[in-house]
Amino acid sequence: MVENNELRKAGLKVTLPRVKILQMLDTADQRHMSAEDVYKALMDAGEDVGLATVYRVLTQFEAAGLVVRHNFDGGHAVFELADGGHHDHMVCVDTGEVIEFMDAEIEKRQKEIVEEHGFELVDHNLVLYVRKSK
């Protein structure tokens, strides 16, 4: 069971809720899920996990680098599995569809700009809101 090692490597005790949540993030159709999404999906799957636990576990996963939290527009955060590589997001304002992309040039410029200002880049957040061109 791959999930258990992931958890152990992250220094987290292997508990049923944690395993279930990690599996859910891995196997769900949507790659970007809110805490509520995960909670409902677990309920639908017959798993009995508290919403508070979902929030707590997702926050721990984030701290451990297992998932990434995004604050797209609209009150709630969404989480996605940290499948290795970094990428940014395109969100279709009509359909809500989320597309991932990565552009070396943008990444490079960000670093340069920050350094020109006497800082170092810790993290960044880029979301392009788009619409299907007709």
Add this chain to the structure above:
Amino acid sequence: MVENNELRKAGLKVTLPRVKILQMLDTADQRHMSAEDVYKALMDAGEDVGLATVYRVLTQFEAAGLVVRHNFDGGHAVFELADGGHHDHMVCVDTGEVIEFMDAEIEKRQKEIVEEHGFELVDHNLVLYVRKSK
């Protein structure tokens, strides 16, 4: 009084709360203020405006294009006067300091990437989280 014309041009009735809030956004030290920030600043200035009104007015201002709403990290939205030109933000994770910047190359690449995917760019949100380099 410049503010009154701004309001009228935006199709908003010129009321005391609206004028005061617009002035506050214009004259406050911080360029990026949350609803709560604006509310407190008004209270400190002896102006008696309800918090609900601040929220309502800021939302109207956003719809009218007078201000821009940002969802930086951490639960609350911040508003900034839409002083014409577009720009992105750098936020210092240690001090909370906000620096504005604009990079033509990044802007151009965004457009290109979106078009390569068959979309058109509606809006975007770029925040660089930085730390003073030592």
Add this chain to the structure above:
DNA sequence: ATGAATGCAAAAACTTTGCATGACG
């Protein structure tokens, strides 16, 4: 066994809304 994790319910933080009163044009 023992310390950490969970579930529940309560609270916290932020924002919106209903409704009676008051202000703008």
Add this chain to the structure above:
DNA sequence: CGTCATGCAAAGTTTTTGCATTCAT
């Protein structure tokens, strides 16, 4: 004057927290 805006308090959302119980090692 009629209508729209405001203030207050109540309700809504999303997320966090306290505490007794349960679970993993």
